[in-house]
Amino acid sequence: MAVDENLKIEMGKQGVFVTTLQELYNWGRRSSVWPMNFGLACCAIEMIATTMARYDLARFGAEVFRPSPRQADLMIISGTVTKKMAPQVVRLYNQMGEPRYVIAMGACAISGGPFKQGYNVLKGIDRYIPVDVHIPGCPPRPEALLDAFITLQKKIDAQSLTGENRPRHLNPEGQGEFPVPEQGEHDLEPPSNTLVWPAPMVIR
Amino acid sequence: MKTNEEIKAAIEAAVPGAGVEIINNPSPSAQHSLLLQRETAFAVAQFLRDDAELAFDYLSNVTGVDWLDKEIVEKVKVKKTVTKTVDGVEQQVEETVDETRKHVEPGYLETVYHLYSMAKKHGPLILRLRTANRTDQVELPSFTPIWRSAEFQEREIFDLYGIVYTGHPDLRRILMWEGFKDHPMRKDYVEPDDFEYEPTAHDAVLKRAQEHQAKAASAQNGGAA
Numbered sequence: 001m002a003v004d005e006n007l008k009i010e011m012g013k014q015g016v017f018v019t020t021l022q023e024l025y026n027w028g029r030r031s032s033v034w035p036m037n038f039g040l041a042c043c044a045i046e047m048i049a050t051t052m053a054r055y056d057l058a059r060f061g062a063e064v065f066r067p068s069p070r071q072a073d074l075m076i077i078s079g080t081v082t083k084k085m086a087p088q089v090v091r092l093y094n095q096m097g098e099p100r101y102v103i104a105m106g107a108c109a110i111s112g113g114p115f116k117q118g119y120n121v122l123k124g125i126d127r128y129i130p131v132d133v134h135i136p137g138c139p140p141r142p143e144a145l146l147d148a149f150i151t152l153q154k155k156i157d158a159q160s161l162t163g164e165n166r167p168r169h170l171n172p173e174g175q176g177e178f179p180v181p182e183q184g185e186h187d188l189e190p191p192s193n194t195l196v197w198p199a200p201m202v203i204r
Numbered sequence: 205m206k207t208n209e210e211i212k213a214a215i216e217a218a219v220p221g222a223g224v225e226i227i228n229n230p231s232p233s234a235q236h237s238l239l240l241q242r243e244t245a246f247a248v249a250q251f252l253r254d255d256a257e258l259a260f261d262y263l264s265n266v267t268g269v270d271w272l273d274k275e276i277v278e279k280v281k282v283k284k285t286v287t288k289t290v291d292g293v294e295q296q297v298e299e300t301v302d303e304t305r306k307h308v309e310p311g312y313l314e315t316v317y318h319l320y321s322m323a324k325k326h327g328p329l330i331l332r333l334r335t336a337n338r339t340d341q342v343e344l345p346s347f348t349p350i351w352r353s354a355e356f357q358e359r360e361i362f363d364l365y366g367i368v369y370t371g372h373p374d375l376r377r378i379l380m381w382e383g384f385k386d387h388p389m390r391k392d393y394v395e396p397d398d399f400e401y402e403p404t405a406h407d408a409v410l411k412r413a414q415e416h417q418a419k420a421a422s423a424q425n426g427g428a429a
Binding site: 083084117119120123183184185186187191192199200202 | 379380381382383384385386388393395396398400401402403409413
């Protein structure tokens with residue numbers, strides 16, 4: 001249910017503030033996205049720079065880095081996800097309370113990056129957990145992380161409380177827990193979660 | 205610093221039966237090295253550290269190398285007696301014939317140590333150690349009791365090449381997880397077939413991706429039929 005924009009402006013001039021529950025709810029959610037306090041590789045340095053005074057992530061309500069997954073809303077995968085680390089990352093994601101979001105920061109987190117053909121690097125964290133925003137770059141500049149953050153806020157703003165578009169935590173059938181891969185004899189088992197990541201078609 | 209020849213002589217004087225061999229490096233770097241025997245390597249290393257003149261008190265680097273079985277093809281001239289008809293008469297004639305001979309030089313795993321002396325300010329001295337083969341006899345003496353800096357690097361080589369260091373205090377995998385079976389830096393390592401999505405593949409990766417696709421397609425067809 002949307003309020004007519006013009007009506008809203010007119011009433012605002014009269015000192016009456018009109019909104020919808022959905023707008024209020026999403027405004028609250030997007031203005032206090034608390035990221036989880038963890039870094040994986042060099043991208044984490046750029047993430048730290050983003051939170052400092054020069055770039056000031058606090059302007060977007062995300063300055064509170066929580067050291068516990070229970071209190072965090074956003075997971076910034078900042079760096080290379082090794083196959084040794086991947087189960088722990090998925091487990092941390094499982095431990096986060098809904099609503100939760102994921103930003104895959106940098107070439108490594110989205111595809112394995114320069115280490116893609118390595119024996120110990122996961123070819124993108126989106127093989128195991130759903131990623132909301134991907135940022136390319138090696139590493140991405142703080143501006144890129146801010147841009148990803150604004151993109152995420154827009155995405156949260158566009159979510160409706162009911163219907164097809166509703167976020168996962170308002171959907172009783174939404175998946176809550178994602179299987180943690182096992183460290184097998186030759187590779188992670190399974191090598192990817194096909195429900196989250198059906199291998200995209202490549203047309204040559 | 206003493207030359208490699210002098211060091212070799214000093215080692216052989218101090219450790220009887222050391223059997224040190226000098227391996228020359230023909231490249232411009234000319235970093236010649238000493239090949240030690242497995243049995244005496246530990247005593248030799250101890251001598252290199254404790255000797256007052258050499259005093260190699262700093263082990264800067266430990267590396268693994270994987271040498272595959274090498275097939276060597278040589279052309280040999282062989283004299284042969286051949287029966288031939290010369291001028292209508294059958295004769296035994298000696299002829300030199302070119303023959304290609306092949307033999308396989310067995311591969312081995314190698315560890316390379318770079319030693320320096322902080323006290324005497326000289327180095328590097330390069331030591332090599334070779335295993336008997338690449339499969340079941342892969343033990344080498346550990347230098348960790350002599351230089352503590354070898355500990356993590358030997359663990360890494362154990363992890364990635366599969367060389368087993370006897371005498372190492374804590375030989376566990378360091379990069380890969382417990383329960384991992386392969387040794388990824390060996391040249392015959394087969395990586396898992398996870399080439400399902402390669403949007404910008406080229407060269408070797410493109411080949412692997414195409415193989416993967418062909419396999420996936422045949423598996424799908426087999427499932428349908």
